[in-house]
Amino acid sequence: MTDHRTLRVALLGAGSVGSQVANLLLERADELAERTGARLELAGIAVRDLDAPRDVELPRELLTTDASELIVGSDIVIELMGGIEPARTFILEALGSGADVVTGNKALLATHGAEIFDVADQVGASVSYEAAVAGAIPIIRPLKDSLAGDRVTRIFGIVNGSTNYILDRMDRDGLAADEAMRIAAELGYLEADPTLDVEGFDAAQKAAILASLAFHTKVSIDDVHREGIGSVTAEMIESARRAGYVVKLLAVCERLQEDGEESISVRVYPALISREHPLASVHGGNNAVFVEAEAAGALMFYGAGAGGIETASAIMGDVVSAARRHIAGGVGVGESPRGTVPVAPIGRIETRYQIRLEVADQPGVLETVARVVREGGVSVAALEQTTIESGEGAGRAQLVIGTHRAKEQALSDTVRRLAESDVVERVASVLRVEGE
Numbered sequence: 001m002t003d004h005r006t007l008r009v010a011l012l013g014a015g016s017v018g019s020q021v022a023n024l025l026l027e028r029a030d031e032l033a034e035r036t037g038a039r040l041e042l043a044g045i046a047v048r049d050l051d052a053p054r055d056v057e058l059p060r061e062l063l064t065t066d067a068s069e070l071i072v073g074s075d076i077v078i079e080l081m082g083g084i085e086p087a088r089t090f091i092l093e094a095l096g097s098g099a100d101v102v103t104g105n106k107a108l109l110a111t112h113g114a115e116i117f118d119v120a121d122q123v124g125a126s127v128s129y130e131a132a133v134a135g136a137i138p139i140i141r142p143l144k145d146s147l148a149g150d151r152v153t154r155i156f157g158i159v160n161g162s163t164n165y166i167l168d169r170m171d172r173d174g175l176a177a178d179e180a181m182r183i184a185a186e187l188g189y190l191e192a193d194p195t196l197d198v199e200g201f202d203a204a205q206k207a208a209i210l211a212s213l214a215f216h217t218k219v220s221i222d223d224v225h226r227e228g229i230g231s232v233t234a235e236m237i238e239s240a241r242r243a244g245y246v247v248k249l250l251a252v253c254e255r256l257q258e259d260g261e262e263s264i265s266v267r268v269y270p271a272l273i274s275r276e277h278p279l280a281s282v283h284g285g286n287n288a289v290f291v292e293a294e295a296a297g298a299l300m301f302y303g304a305g306a307g308g309i310e311t312a313s314a315i316m317g318d319v320v321s322a323a324r325r326h327i328a329g330g331v332g333v334g335e336s337p338r339g340t341v342p343v344a345p346i347g348r349i350e351t352r353y354q355i356r357l358e359v360a361d362q363p364g365v366l367e368t369v370a371r372v373v374r375e376g377g378v379s380v381a382a383l384e385q386t387t388i389e390s391g392e393g394a395g396r397a398q399l400v401i402g403t404h405r406a407k408e409q410a411l412s413d414t415v416r417r418l419a420e421s422d423v424v425e426r427v428a429s430v431l432r433v434e435g436e
Contacts, residue, residue: 013080016308019056036323079103100322104131110205128318136310152214154254161285161305162197199228207251217341227269245272263344347409352433361397376414379404
């Protein structure tokens with residue numbers, strides 16, 4: 001049997017992902033040793049409650065409530081506690097002790113990533129975080145390494161499996177939003193605080209991380225324009241279907257050029273995607289991310305966006321890389337130099353809208369609506385009129401307006417003027433169109 005150097009691994013957190021990581025480290029110790037050239041010794045597992053039920057039965061002697069003591073003397077620290085504190089403090093302690101860090105903590109990186117990466121660079125350690133975005137899908141390493149010599153122009157896709165599950169059930173099974181959300185919660189798709197998923201916070205954190213990597217600049221959660229799916233109704237889903245679209249919660253990160261000046265846009269919102277687009281066929285809790293680069297062209301990454309064992313796969317990939325670095329020697333590879341490309345306000349992006357209006361069913365309405373849209377500098381691409389047969393709006397006409405591409409500011413101002421028009425009873429919904 002080959003003799004291997006031993007590397008001590010500290011695991012912070014034993015939830016659904018942490019317990020699976022611990023199990024892989026213990027069960028595959030010999031295989032990992034041959035793969036990395038080092039025996040990965042699980043030195044201990046820091047938990048809040050020694051007696052809490054866990055997905056995997058773990059050796060009791062490995063459990064401890066003293067994370068700081070466990071960190072001291074460890075070569076690799078895996079942080080899977082989640083949240084900001086005490087995770088931030090423990091990661092900084094680990095870096096200060098010379099350990100490499102592996103984490104899946106998207107909230108922490110989106111808020112304090114710049115601080116953590118600066119400390120890692122100062123001490124020559126590495127921070128790996130493949131599991132922070134899109135679960136098992138390898139997206140961080142391709143952006144960080146494979147595309148580092150290219151120029152990424154746009155990233156967009158589905159990065160939150162919970163909301164994708166909800167919208168998918170509404171679209172394919174005709175469920176109401178409340179019913180789809182209830183089932184998602186029962187299946188464990190939603191966070192303990194469902195607003196993190198439903199209101200787009202989770203996706204916004206991931207968008208900030210992706211934009212920081214892709215555009216080599218500092219992007220925090222506060223820079224991300226965020227809208228959740230709370231306003232999406234079964235009626236909106238059905239209207240999208242009739243027009244050949246599906247509703248998805250999208251994260252969009254892109255470079256903008258205006259008057260010779262470059263900026264970036266980072267945003268999360270529910271949007272319409274053509275049913276012919278590959279993202280339309282991303283069902284259930286899966287994720288998919290498109291990356292567009294000047295030389296590489298369009299790339300698509302697809303797979304499981306969540307799940308204990310799936311996310312553990314991404315964690316273990318980072319652990320193997322960290323172990324190999326320890327064996328090879330040398331300092332950790334730092335993050336790309338972080339510039340200061342400004343983040344543009346949402347009003348500067350260009351997109352298309354689908355606007356649904358309830359209007360009085362009387363002569364002259366179409367002419368009035370068309371004039372308001374035209375005066376707003378927006379061009380109509382499609383117009384559908386139907387009569388509402390039942391419900392609160394029975395007897396009114398419904399107009400579905402599809403616009404050509406225009407500045408977001410012009411589009412939103414036009415919607416405001418429509419809402420104020422005498423002929424418009426209600427702006428039923430406004431959705432952006434992406435992927436075209």
